[in-house]
Amino acid sequence: MPPWLAYAASGVSLFAVGMSALVLHGEVMRKILAANVSASGVFLVLVALARRAPKGPPDPVPHALVLTGIVVSVSATALALALVRQLRHGAQLGPSDERRR
Amino acid sequence: MIPPIDLLLATALPLIAWRVLATDELPTSVVLFIAFGLLSALAWARLDAPDVALVEAAVGTGLTGALLMSSLRSMERPRPPSPWRARAIALVAAAIAVALASVVALLPRGALGLGPAVLARSEESGVAQPVTAVLMNFRGHDTHLEMLVLLAASIGVLSIQHGTASHGVDTAPTSSVVMMLVELIVPALVVLAGYLVWRGSRAPGGAFQAGAILAGGAVLLLLTRRMAPLSLERQMVRMFLFAGPVLFFLVAAVPLGFGGDMLEYPRGWGGSLILGLESALTLSIATILTMFFPQGAPAPRRRG
Numbered sequence: 001m002p003p004w005l006a007y008a009a010s011g012v013s014l015f016a017v018g019m020s021a022l023v024l025h026g027e028v029m030r031k032i033l034a035a036n037v038s039a040s041g042v043f044l045v046l047v048a049l050a051r052r053a054p055k056g057p058p059d060p061v062p063h064a065l066v067l068t069g070i071v072v073s074v075s076a077t078a079l080a081l082a083l084v085r086q087l088r089h090g091a092q093l094g095p096s097d098e099r100r101r
Numbered sequence: 102m103i104p105p106i107d108l109l110l111a112t113a114l115p116l117i118a119w120r121v122l123a124t125d126e127l128p129t130s131v132v133l134f135i136a137f138g139l140l141s142a143l144a145w146a147r148l149d150a151p152d153v154a155l156v157e158a159a160v161g162t163g164l165t166g167a168l169l170m171s172s173l174r175s176m177e178r179p180r181p182p183s184p185w186r187a188r189a190i191a192l193v194a195a196a197i198a199v200a201l202a203s204v205v206a207l208l209p210r211g212a213l214g215l216g217p218a219v220l221a222r223s224e225e226s227g228v229a230q231p232v233t234a235v236l237m238n239f240r241g242h243d244t245h246l247e248m249l250v251l252l253a254a255s256i257g258v259l260s261i262q263h264g265t266a267s268h269g270v271d272t273a274p275t276s277s278v279v280m281m282l283v284e285l286i287v288p289a290l291v292v293l294a295g296y297l298v299w300r301g302s303r304a305p306g307g308a309f310q311a312g313a314i315l316a317g318g319a320v321l322l323l324l325t326r327r328m329a330p331l332s333l334e335r336q337m338v339r340m341f342l343f344a345g346p347v348l349f350f351l352v353a354a355v356p357l358g359f360g361g362d363m364l365e366y367p368r369g370w371g372g373s374l375i376l377g378l379e380s381a382l383t384l385s386i387a388t389i390l391t392m393f394f395p396q397g398a399p400a401p402r403r404r405g
Contacts, residue, residue, distance in 0.1 A: 003107040007148060008205045010111035014118050016198035020190045021122035024182050029127055029172070033134055036165065037118045040141055043153070044114070045205065051148045052212045058149045059214030060231035064240060066153050067232070068247045070161045071309055071386075075254035077165055078393035081172040082258040085395065 008048035014041030028087070032080050039073045110144050131169045138162025151305035152232045155297075159313035164390055167320055171395050227371020228302040236307065237375045241364045245353060248346045248382065255342070255389040259333065262395065275325050283321050290318035294387075298379050302372060308345075308379040312386025319391040330396035331388065338388060345385030348378060 018038025022031055043066045050062035117140065121133045138161050145154035219231050219239065226234035236244050294311040301307035322328035331338050352374060356365040366374050 001103060002210070003103050004148065005206065006103055006107055006111040007144060009202050010114050010144075012198050012201045012205060013115040015201070016194040017115055017118045017122065019197070020194035024187055024190050025122070026182075027127075029169075030122065030130070033130060033169070034122055036134070037121060037137070040114075040118075040137075040161075044141065044144065047145060047148050047150050047153060049205075049208065049212075050150070050214060050216075052208075052210060052214070053216065054211055056213075057216060057220070057231065059216040060219050060235050061215040061240075063150050063153055063232045064235040064243070066150070067156050067236065067309060068243055070153070070156050071247060072250055074160050074165055074168075074390070074393070075251050078168055079254050079257050079261075081168055082261040082393075082395075085172055086261050 002054075004048045004051040007051075008045050011041045011044030011046075011048060014038065014044060016041075028080075028084050032077060032084070035080075036073065036077060039069070043069055107147055110140060110147065114140060114144065128173055131166065131173065134169065135162055135166040138166065152307070152310070155305060155310040156313065159310055159317065160390070163317055164313060164320070164393070167317075168393060225371070227366065227369075227373075228375055230301065230303055230305070230307075232305070233301050233307050233375070237378065238366065238371060241349075241353070244382075245346075245349045245364075248349060248385065251386065251389045252342070252346055255392045258393055280325060283325050283327065287318045287321060290314050294318075294383065298376070298383050301379060302376065308382035308386060311379075311383045313390060315383065315387035316390035319387060320394050323391070323394065323396065331392055332396070341384045341388040342392075343385070345378075345382035348381040352378060 015038045018034045018036070018041060021034035022038065025031060025034065046062045046066050046069075047058075050059040053059075114137065117133060117137045121130050121137055124130045124133065138157060142154045142158040142162065145151070145157055216231075219235060222239075223229060223231055223234050226238040228234050228237065294315045297306035297311040297314065298308060299306075301311075319328065319331075323330065333339060333342075352366075353364045356367070357363055361367075
């Protein structure tokens with residue numbers, strides 16, 4: 001088994017672990033972590049596939065795609081966390097406080 | 102045949118990911134997630150993807166970790182899922198994993214992909230580093246749209262946070278040791294970011310890595326209250342925010358007026374145009390990533 005295949009298998013299992021946790025857990029923070037883990041799995045499969053040629057430099061196009069993907073997933077995580085904080089803020093105030101404002 | 106380090110990394114990653122998601126304590130999960138990110142940066146390096154490793158370490162682990170930490174105060178009670186449901190979901194996930202793994206194993210071995218095509222034309226792109234050539238030249242429109250996604254997300258975060266700004270990070274008065282460390286680290290980070298942009302045309306590095314490192318420095322300054330929170334009311338912040346996307350738009354649109362294609366760089370100008378664009382993008386990316394961070398209490402509000 002070449003090393004890239006080991007990493008690709010690892011990426012596939014990361015995707016599965018993340019996806020099952022995403023469905024299983026009710027907590028929002030844990031769902032965000034799970035989505036990040038399964039995204040890492042997808043990235044790992046892509047970068048592993050770029051390394052299939054036995055010699056020479058790897059394919060730079062999947063690398064560029066993964067670079068873009070990591071940055072986009074940080075944006076999604078930041079937006080999700082802002083929503084979580086807002087949700088908590090609303091829960092702290094409670095419905096009566098909202099009405100009084 | 103597989104070097105032991107690769108075998109170790111490939112096995113450790115799913116195990117740590119499982120611990121991240123199965124641990125009861127959320128703070129433990131977040132710390133494990135940061136460890137997971139650093140190990141995956143090691144995996145990118147082993148797969149000859151140093152550009153991805155740099156972005157993963159700076160953005161995927163550093164900034165995401167800081168963001169997760171800052172949102173930790175959880176009010177939710179974890180509800181343990183019913184064992185039957187957990188078993189059923191694990192079974193389905195295992196089936197999907199086996200199916201996907203067999204598809205990956207059936208893919209042609211030794212495929213070169215688009216690597217030779219990129220290398221053959223890298224002379225024309227104006228930069229010697231293939232990943233930078235793909236990001237800034239061959240698939241420049243991807244990077245442009247990525248900038249717009251970042252901009253949209255930061256505007257989203259700002260508008261959601263509008264009412265909760267004062268509930269951001271509470272920083273206790275920092276010790277003088279921390280302050281001295283920050284004073285030493287931040288200038289070094291600025292130099293490092295400049296170096297990464299400059300080297301990006303020939304070696305791993307570029308706007309995203311540099312922007313993330315600058316943002317890391319800015320977050321340190323925010324946490325130690327050395328920097329006022331970024332607000333759209335400051336003209337400097339607006340300028341930094343839009344410098345990258347606007348310059349990218351101009352570079353994309355101007356050739357259309359001279360009978361060229363969108364994002365076509367004039368011959369011989371590729372290298373300098375890419376360096377200029379990357380510098381502007383670095384500033385915008387750093388500003389956007391810093392804005393993702395809860396800006397903290399502007400000043401303790403006195404009541405009564």
